[in-house]
Amino acid sequence: MSNFSERIKGLFEFIKSKSFLKQLIIAVVGVFVMVFLLKWWLGITTNHGQKIQVPNLDKLSLAEVEKKLNELDLEFVVIDSATYNPEYPKKSVIEQNPEAGDFVKENRKIYLTLNPSKYRDVEIPDLNGRTRRQATTHLRSIGFIVGDDVTWVKDLGKDVVRGLKHKGVKIEPGTKLPKQSTINLILGDGNGGY
Numbered sequence: 001m002s003n004f005s006e007r008i009k010g011l012f013e014f015i016k017s018k019s020f021l022k023q024l025i026i027a028v029v030g031v032f033v034m035v036f037l038l039k040w041w042l043g044i045t046t047n048h049g050q051k052i053q054v055p056n057l058d059k060l061s062l063a064e065v066e067k068k069l070n071e072l073d074l075e076f077v078v079i080d081s082a083t084y085n086p087e088y089p090k091k092s093v094i095e096q097n098p099e100a101g102d103f104v105k106e107n108r109k110i111y112l113t114l115n116p117s118k119y120r121d122v123e124i125p126d127l128n129g130r131t132r133r134q135a136t137t138h139l140r141s142i143g144f145i146v147g148d149d150v151t152w153v154k155d156l157g158k159d160v161v162r163g164l165k166h167k168g169v170k171i172e173p174g175t176k177l178p179k180q181s182t183i184n185l186i187l188g189d190g191n192g193g194y
Contacts, residue, residue, distance in 0.1 A: 124175045124176070166182070
């Protein structure tokens with residue numbers, strides 16, 4: 001037991017000594033210096049406090065985007081092209097990330113989504129023998145516009161699809177046309193055979 005109490009007594013004497021106090025002061029000062037140096041180094045390497053406001057790139061071409069972002073030391077990456085939007089110029093920016101007005105650091109990449117140059121092509125289905133309502137619903141569901149210029153042909157079936165036309169020309173199933181193309185129906189008149 002006395003051995004333990006001697007150790008405790010020795011520990012308290014060491015804590016009260018000048019050499020322990022010196023080492024403690026050196027350690028505390030060292031920690032403060034390291035924290036200060038680390039904060040200073042991080043501030044320089046991460047451009048802390050530097051902010052660049054992201055410009056609005058909406059409806060700009062890639063050449064205009066490149067010029068604008070080069071002036072601000074920002075970069076861009078085209079990540080996707082969206083569904084064609086006729087309200088935007090072809091190959092122009094539809095979306096951007098980060099958004100316009102956000103603040104970023106120098107050399108940050110701005111991710112862009114572009115407007116394609118046209119609607120994507122869709123294959124014409126085989127609607128021969130379907131009713132007018134079925135054909136209209138199907139064509140609209142895949143992105144076509146069904147026109148009002150109906151061509152009637154002699155057929156036993158009334159309002160039964162006997163073909164499709166685009167710009168006055170009969171089109172075959174499997175033909176590809178851009179979405180939003182107008183397709184007119186060729187229908188049976190119900191008054192006789194082919």
